[in-house]
Amino acid sequence: MSQHRPPGAPERPVAVPALPDLPEATVARLPEYLRALHNLAENGHETVSSEWLATAAGVNSAKLRKDLSHLGSYGTRGVGYDVALLIDQIEYVLGLTQRRSVALVGVGNLGHALAGYDGFATRGFRIAALFDADPVRVGEEINGLVVQHVDELSRVATEESIAIGVIATPAAAAQRVADRLVAGGVTSILNFAPCVLTVPDGVDVRKVDLAIELQILSFHEHRKASQTALPAAGEAALPPLPGNLAATNPQEAIGT
Amino acid sequence: MSQHRPPGAPERPVAVPALPDLPEATVARLPEYLRALHNLAENGHETVSSEWLATAAGVNSAKLRKDLSHLGSYGTRGVGYDVALLIDQIEYVLGLTQRRSVALVGVGNLGHALAGYDGFATRGFRIAALFDADPVRVGEEINGLVVQHVDELSRVATEESIAIGVIATPAAAAQRVADRLVAGGVTSILNFAPCVLTVPDGVDVRKVDLAIELQILSFHEHRKASQTALPAAGEAALPPLPGNLAATNPQEAIGT
């Protein structure tokens, strides 16, 4: 990716030297834009308007333009954004120009799925090491990597300069694993265990909790149900019909 | 749980009849409080202060109190909140008093892990049906459920009144699966495929994207690196040391 230089682009090869400090909400959306842009690039699009890209990413177009303006990215008025240039810019800002190494701890049900997931490799990351506490699992080879004992975690993380750790152990073990990751120099943690982690300043933790997502959905189910039940008790819920995609929808440019 | 009536509680057995419409940010935190409360209940706590619970859930205590005040929940000044009562209240508001049925579509790598996950059952949900398009997988039994063909999806979802669907198929298939879910009367979707779904009004979609989470972490890594590199080039990054838990930390009441 990012082979050709766009017509109206500035001289400098890639981007701003110092990182602007983006609003957190913007940072959370950039990866979504990036994915949509890669899809567009694969489909041969060279430029894209904010309207189009916004629809593809599922956001408001004004929001998208403001997000992009934050990283100083130049679109061209009357034309749109250069797809390849924008990919470069976003990848640079997100720090994806270097492939980052990830340690995965806990190779159980979920850990196995993660270890075999190709979405790591295709989106800028490399699983560099696997760890587990279960002696039965240690030594097992998954996807070309041998599972190591969690006691080795801090040493290996330090030696291989691993900066990101993924925790897929039971909740009871998660805090101790996090401590070991931190001791090994890891400064970013993605936690799948349903518990709160305590880490020193300077270490970022993000959490993915399936049950929480479902419970949020459950709340909205509950509210929808009580709303259609109460107001006049006469109106039925609107009949659910598929086929809601317009032919000219930007989405069609995406999943082939 | 929730056996005894708390001292100062109102006469009515459980909760407000009409749902207050909570701020979305509050809704997203309630499940976290709920999890912490269940931990406290298991450890024999009968009441809990906002300070304690807030720490256990990893939030500011004022925020927690405001969240709880939104759902009209009564704590007792000078004492705190009754754990069992609060669990009931939150479970009621989240609609967890009835166990909700979930359809899981796509029984591949990730789908298998999800199908075997006990966090569904323990937190208010029941996997009611599994679906896949691969003829080899159809008929396979997982955890007591037989995988059905995705062509049956709409029919089964309607018949079994399934309101929540989980998509764990490749991105290319996700939109079509979503359409079928909606046709089957599903009004809440949890999407693990890295793509944007288009659904009619009234249908809620939440998305979990591993790569996005990692890319957000990558951004912060990048920023940390450029910050410690630039300012005076003299200060080393603070040495990472574990063991940062104070003995009196509320967390200790949790993971046993």
Place this chain on the structure above:
DNA sequence: AAGCGCTTGTGAAGACACGCACAAATCGCG
């Protein structure tokens, strides 16, 4: 060279979320 249509970038306003700080309420104790 001028005009026209299209699209970006952004000012401003409104909506939302956060967290401090304190009054009000409750309990326990003397």
Place this chain on the structure above:
DNA sequence: CGCGATTTGTGCGTGTCTTCACAAGCGCTT
């Protein structure tokens, strides 16, 4: 019975996020 210790519930200032709406800029056509 009254008082002090404690903790809730919330008013309010502050900051962040979202969205609208439009001027400014660009390229194409005439």
